[in-house]
Amino acid sequence: MLKFSIQKKLEGTLARAGTIETANGGVINTPAFVVVGTKATVKAMTAEQIRSLDAQVVLANTYHLYLQPGADIIAKAGGFGKFMDWYGPTMTDSGGFQAFSLGAAFGNNVSKVATGVAVEDISAHSGQLAQVSDEGVMFKSHLDGSKHLFTPESSMEAQWKLGADMIFAFDECTSPTAPYDYQKKSLDRTLEWAKRSLARHEELDTEKTQSLFGVVQGGRFQELREEAARTIGALDFDGFGIGGSFTKDDIGTAVGWVNALLPEDKPRHLLGIGEPLDLFNAVEAGCDLFDCIAPTRMARHGSLHTSDGRLHIKNSRYQTEFVPIEEGCECYTCQHHTRAYLAHLFRADEMTGATLASIHNLHFILRLVEKIRESILNDTFHEYKKEFIARYHPEKEN
RNA sequence: GCGUCGGUGGUGGAGCGGUCAAUCACGACAGACUGUAAAUCUGUUGCCUUCGGGCUACGAAGGUUCAAAUCCUUCCCGGCGCA
Numbered sequence: 001m002l003k004f005s006i007q008k009k010l011e012g013t014l015a016r017a018g019t020i021e022t023a024n025g026g027v028i029n030t031p032a033f034v035v036v037g038t039k040a041t042v043k044a045m046t047a048e049q050i051r052s053l054d055a056q057v058v059l060a061n062t063y064h065l066y067l068q069p070g071a072d073i074i075a076k077a078g079g080f081g082k083f084m085d086w087y088g089p090t091m092t093d094s095g096g097f098q099a100f101s102l103g104a105a106f107g108n109n110v111s112k113v114a115t116g117v118a119v120e121d122i123s124a125h126s127g128q129l130a131q132v133s134d135e136g137v138m139f140k141s142h143l144d145g146s147k148h149l150f151t152p153e154s155s156m157e158a159q160w161k162l163g164a165d166m167i168f169a170f171d172e173c174t175s176p177t178a179p180y181d182y183q184k185k186s187l188d189r190t191l192e193w194a195k196r197s198l199a200r201h202e203e204l205d206t207e208k209t210q211s212l213f214g215v216v217q218g219g220r221f222q223e224l225r226e227e228a229a230r231t232i233g234a235l236d237f238d239g240f241g242i243g244g245s246f247t248k249d250d251i252g253t254a255v256g257w258v259n260a261l262l263p264e265d266k267p268r269h270l271l272g273i274g275e276p277l278d279l280f281n282a283v284e285a286g287c288d289l290f291d292c293i294a295p296t297r298m299a300r301h302g303s304l305h306t307s308d309g310r311l312h313i314k315n316s317r318y319q320t321e322f323v324p325i326e327e328g329c330e331c332y333t334c335q336h337h338t339r340a341y342l343a344h345l346f347r348a349d350e351m352t353g354a355t356l357a358s359i360h361n362l363h364f365i366l367r368l369v370e371k372i373r374e375s376i377l378n379d380t381f382h383e384y385k386k387e388f389i390a391r392y393h394p395e396k397e398n
Numbered sequence: 399g400c401g402u403c404g405g406u407g408g409u410g411g412a413g414c415g416g417u418c419a420a421u422c423a424c425g426a427c428a429g430a431c432u433g434u435a436a437a438u439c440u441g442u443u444g445c446c447u448u449c450g451g452g453c454u455a456c457g458a459a460g461g462u463u464c465a466a467a468u469c470c471u472u473c474c475c476g477g478c479g480c481a
Contacts, residue, residue: 094433111431272433292432294431
């Protein structure tokens with residue numbers, strides 16, 4: 001069971017800077033960005049490289065590791081952290097996101113963050129590889145088509161074996177296109193699953209070495225989000241995850257509805273959010289932890305963060321720019337390599353390009369969240385945010 | 399020299415009388431990506447356009463035909479075989 005302490009709150013907002021101490025003695029300074037290593041590896045990176053970025057936490061995925069290599073093998077290895085040679089704090093996601101990504105989202109070109117506001121029922125429960133019922137989620141493995149039932153109980157059992165310091169209750173991540181009625185029904189189910197997750201986890205973790213986070217859902221509806229914050233918030237979780245869908249524009253406000261109601265003395269993790277502006281807004285709205293695949297996936301796809309916005313390293317102009325991705329950046333990549341070299345590696349389809357780009361993007365996001373933390377402690381958050389947006393999103397400056 | 403097979407858009411390579419500005423792949427040029435089915439996916443890729451269409455194109459030049467990248471003739475170039 002973790003200990004969370006708040007060092008400083010930013011007046012007039014829900015933002016706070018604090019420290020989490022895990023049951024195993026790991027320390028996390030919050031707000032913190034959690035690096036995603038779905039299959040017990042941060043894609044294209046070694047554990048040594050993750051350490052050299054001063055990452056604080058790594059998050060793996062229960063569904064993926066359950067299918068391959070299997071939770072028992074990870075348990076024998078001593079947990080996924082040790083398995084991958086990562087000895088810092090760890091988290092696992094419950095598999096609840098895959099109810100969405102392999103269900104409603106599968107093949108439908110919908111992402112977790114809605115760009116439009118079109119609400120249509122593409123049937124959140126009729127996905128091709130995942131079907132949701134009150135009992136749990138029936139997955140058809142994307143690897144071999146075999147069927148697997150995930151329930152709150154089985155997710156807790158698998159996460160116990162995977163051995164992370166912090167784990168999540170089993171929930172249903174709904175589609176941003178799901179209408180109110182479905183969100184409501186799903187929310188009720190996620191609440192039941194939260195109770196079942198708590199009960200099963202209590203049986204497994206008798207010495208309280210793992211912390212369990214409950215997940216708040218509710219889609220884009222204020223009424224549902226607040227209901228979820230109250231009901232999940234009242235349960236005996238060690239922290240909370242805020243999951244599901246938002247629109248790009250109201251990540252901050254919707255998260256604020258939730259955090260205004262969640263118990264203040266427990267950490268709040270915003271699941272799957274990790275673009276710079278979203279991080280500022282979410283911190284301001286009271287979130288302490290974030291995990292996101294965006295920095296690493298975008299890196300592999302050649303989209304690199306700079307203070308002046310993202311650049312596409314494959315664009316022709318970069319072939320002859322013999323300067324770092326960002327002048328003054330202290331990451332390994334920028335200290336040793338040029339845009340031209342990265343442009344070449346990406347064009348030549350060389351793996352090292354993915355590694356160097358991932359190092360850079362993770363460094364950018366990790367340092368950004370660190371600076372956000374410092375700005376809370378220094379009371380310079382608003383100035384820092386304004387300054388950042390002016391350069392990164394000049395079109396949004398007001 | 400004789401014979402034979404071939405010469406198609408940035409590249410490879412389909413097409414073998416009309417539905418061909420020409421399948422497809424690669425490359426190129428852009429874009430997307432937010433609890434990772436993702437080192438993936440999408441769009442564009444002869445020139446011009448008032449987006450209806452127009453123009454120039456399948457080695458070169460002639461020819462047959464209502465119609466040719468596709469058939470015929472000659473020439474040029476390349477591979478192979480025989481001298």
